[in-house]
Amino acid sequence: MEKYFLDAQDLTKTFPAPKGGDPLTVFENQSFGINKGEFICIIGHSGCGKSTILNVLAGLDEATSGVVLMDGREVAGPSLDRGVVFQHYSLLPWISSLRNITFAVRARWPSWRKEQVLHHSMKYLDMVGLAGAESRKPSQLSGGMRQRVSIARAFAIEPKLLLMDEPFGALDALTRGIIQEELMKIWEQTNQTVFMITHDVDEAILLADRILLMTNGPYAHIAESVIIDIPRHRERTEIIHHPNYYPIRNHLVEFLVKRSKELANPEMRTQVEPRETRKRVYPPNVNPAADVNSSSNKIIDLEKHKA
Amino acid sequence: MLRSLTARAAVLSMVLLVFFLGVWELANQPPEAKEALTEYERLMGGSEPQARVPNPSEIGKLAVAELSDPFYDKGPNDKGIGLQLLYSIKRVMFGYFLAALIAIPVGFLVGMSPLMHKALDPFIQVLKPISPLAWMPLALFILKDSEVSSVFVIFICSIWPMLINTAFGVGAVKKDWINIARTHELGKLRTAVTVILPAAAPTILTGMRISIGIAWLVIVAAEMLVGGTGIGYYVWNEWNNLDLTAVVFSILMIGIVGMLLDMMLARATRLVQYEE
Ligand SMILES: Nc1ncnc2c1ncn2[C@@H]1O[C@H](COP(=O)(O)OP(=O)(O)O)[C@@H](O)[C@H]1O
Ligand SMILES: [Mg+2]
Numbered sequence: 001m002e003k004y005f006l007d008a009q010d011l012t013k014t015f016p017a018p019k020g021g022d023p024l025t026v027f028e029n030q031s032f033g034i035n036k037g038e039f040i041c042i043i044g045h046s047g048c049g050k051s052t053i054l055n056v057l058a059g060l061d062e063a064t065s066g067v068v069l070m071d072g073r074e075v076a077g078p079s080l081d082r083g084v085v086f087q088h089y090s091l092l093p094w095i096s097s098l099r100n101i102t103f104a105v106r107a108r109w110p111s112w113r114k115e116q117v118l119h120h121s122m123k124y125l126d127m128v129g130l131a132g133a134e135s136r137k138p139s140q141l142s143g144g145m146r147q148r149v150s151i152a153r154a155f156a157i158e159p160k161l162l163l164m165d166e167p168f169g170a171l172d173a174l175t176r177g178i179i180q181e182e183l184m185k186i187w188e189q190t191n192q193t194v195f196m197i198t199h200d201v202d203e204a205i206l207l208a209d210r211i212l213l214m215t216n217g218p219y220a221h222i223a224e225s226v227i228i229d230i231p232r233h234r235e236r237t238e239i240i241h242h243p244n245y246y247p248i249r250n251h252l253v254e255f256l257v258k259r260s261k262e263l264a265n266p267e268m269r270t271q272v273e274p275r276e277t278r279k280r281v282y283p284p285n286v287n288p289a290a291d292v293n294s295s296s297n298k299i300i301d302l303e304k305h306k307a
Numbered sequence: 308m309l310r311s312l313t314a315r316a317a318v319l320s321m322v323l324l325v326f327f328l329g330v331w332e333l334a335n336q337p338p339e340a341k342e343a344l345t346e347y348e349r350l351m352g353g354s355e356p357q358a359r360v361p362n363p364s365e366i367g368k369l370a371v372a373e374l375s376d377p378f379y380d381k382g383p384n385d386k387g388i389g390l391q392l393l394y395s396i397k398r399v400m401f402g403y404f405l406a407a408l409i410a411i412p413v414g415f416l417v418g419m420s421p422l423m424h425k426a427l428d429p430f431i432q433v434l435k436p437i438s439p440l441a442w443m444p445l446a447l448f449i450l451k452d453s454e455v456s457s458v459f460v461i462f463i464c465s466i467w468p469m470l471i472n473t474a475f476g477v478g479a480v481k482k483d484w485i486n487i488a489r490t491h492e493l494g495k496l497r498t499a500v501t502v503i504l505p506a507a508a509p510t511i512l513t514g515m516r517i518s519i520g521i522a523w524l525v526i527v528a529a530e531m532l533v534g535g536t537g538i539g540y541y542v543w544n545e546w547n548n549l550d551l552t553a554v555v556f557s558i559l560m561i562g563i564v565g566m567l568l569d570m571m572l573a574r575a576t577r578l579v580q581y582e583e
Contacts, residue, residue, distance in 0.1 A: 058490060060486055060489060060490070077489075078486075078489040078490045078492065079490075079492060080490070080491060080492050082490070083490070084486070084490045086483055086486075088483065089481055089483035089484065089583075090483065090487065091487075092484060092487060092502065092505070092506075093581045093582060093583050094505045094506070094508075094579075094581035095505075103491070103501070104491055107491040107492060107493060108491075137581070137582070138583075139581070139582035139583060157491075
């Protein structure tokens with residue numbers, strides 16, 4: 001197997017028992033990988049553990065067991081190598097949008113001169129179409145503008161991996177569409193590696209190279225890695241006419257509606273086999289559009305995964 | 308026509324003031340002056356033999372006289388009102404800033420560390436409800452100086468609101484903001500200064516505002532107790548002289564200075580306020 005740029009190996013996260021309750025194992029022995037420059041989305045029902053995974057990748061939270069390797073080195077604690085965009089409160093509300101970015105840029109390159117920091121920050125603010133709003137505080141910006149600033153900041157520090165937790169979840173559909181396109185444009189320019197949580201199937205298809213599907217928890221697992229076989233550059237209005245669009249979309253929706261529950265199964269613990277002998281299992285790659293293009297079958301390999 | 312609410316409120320305030328002072332003035336005429344109140348007698352109102360609650364006009368006259376020369380110093384029992392107020396303000400400032408110097412760092416510690424919070428909480432809970440004046444005898448005995456003792460009493464009364472509010476404000480900083488600091492690899496000190504301090508500043512300043520109010524309440528009582536100088540001593544001294552005009556006038560001045568102190572802190576609070 002090729003070496004992933006980001007390699008999550010056998011991640012388990014168990015939250016300690018609350019008073020009078022049982023400990024909660026959100027997921028157990030989950031592995032997946034991200035290649036350099038890839039845009040990965042992960043979808044799954046609310047509460048299945050997507051944010052928990054993202055926080056482990058960010059280094060904000062520690063996995064109970066398992067490791068995350070980035071560029072061959074173990075992730076231990078948060079780092080400027082991994083930028084994070086949250087749904088809310090990603091910005092410091094008492095400083096202007098520009099200062100929210102310069103603060104990050106200065107943290108990234110402490111030796112830079114003031115003008116250099118300013119110039120670099122303005123460049124990214126400009127990139128998200130917010131030149132002119134640099135002196136406004138986050139409270140004076142709309143939700144969409146706030147997320148633009150968050151995205152500008154995340155790109156400005158040029159992290160090796162960008163992590164986004166439902167960044168557009170709180171936005172109206174129109175704004176979301178516009179920012180998705182901006183994000184895609186910037187991503188194409190920068191070749192940034194991205195891991196993004198979303199609950200919007202269309203958003204995931206538009207943006208992702210691969211979509212990880214997560215079953216319901218507890219003991220949630222990443223069931224598949226769905227390849228989005230639609231060429232770039234994608235346009236929101238045109239992508240729906242691509243022959244592969246609906247096969248992919250149907251596959252995802254079917255997973256969310258049906259299989260995410262069916263596959264969710266507390267008995268599906270992998271601990272039966274001792275850690276040393278058990279093989280690491282990565283989610284199988286699936287191309288729902290394979291039938292459309294050729295006679296080859298979909299590569300759903302769940303039986304192996306279940307073993 | 309007056310449209311603005313502020314203007315209408317100001318007019319109403321004036322009307323109430325005039326009405327209140329008028330009633331006071333009319334209802335409080337000196338009994339023997341009821342029939343023949345000459346201009347001369349009225350002017351000499353202060354020299355009446357019988358002590359009584361003064362009239363607004365008398366207080367006004369005293370206020371003009373006192374405020375036209377507020378800083379004179381003719382010995383220990385005859386100092387200008389401004390000078391007395393300055394003594395009190397100075398003590399309040401010393402005790403208050405000393406308290407801030409300790410309360411804010413300790414508040415940070417308590418707010419950031421659950422261990423420190425649990426460990427220090429019993430002390431705070433027991434010490435907080437003690438009337439600051441209850442410390443006075445002990446302070447006088449240990450510190451052997453009335454000046455230092457009053458500063459100490461101010462210190463001990465202003466420390467709690469600042470400490471508790473700082474701890475609360477620091478503890479309530481949104482986890483996402485701390486995470487911003489963490490993902491940007493800010494050190495502990497830089498996180499405290501660039502994220503936690505501005506995030507908690509409105510709460511901290513609210514505590515500081517409560518403290519200055521309490522300190523100003525307490526200094527009057529403390530100075531009545533230890534004597535010497537200050538507005539509290541002044542009030543007590545004038546009471547001993549049965550000069551109620553001066554007593555009422557100084558009460559008014561205490562109120563005005565207290566209001567100014569509060570306004571300063573309110574303005575500072577507004578400066579650090581932010582909207583989410
Ligand atoms: N700090 C925590 N302590 C205990 N349980 C938690 C904690 N954080 C999340 N959980 C639980 O873990 C599960 C997964 O949460 P999360 O990762 O936020 O889900 P998602 O992002 O997919 O909606 C949920 O059941 C949630 O209640
Ligand atoms: Mg989540």
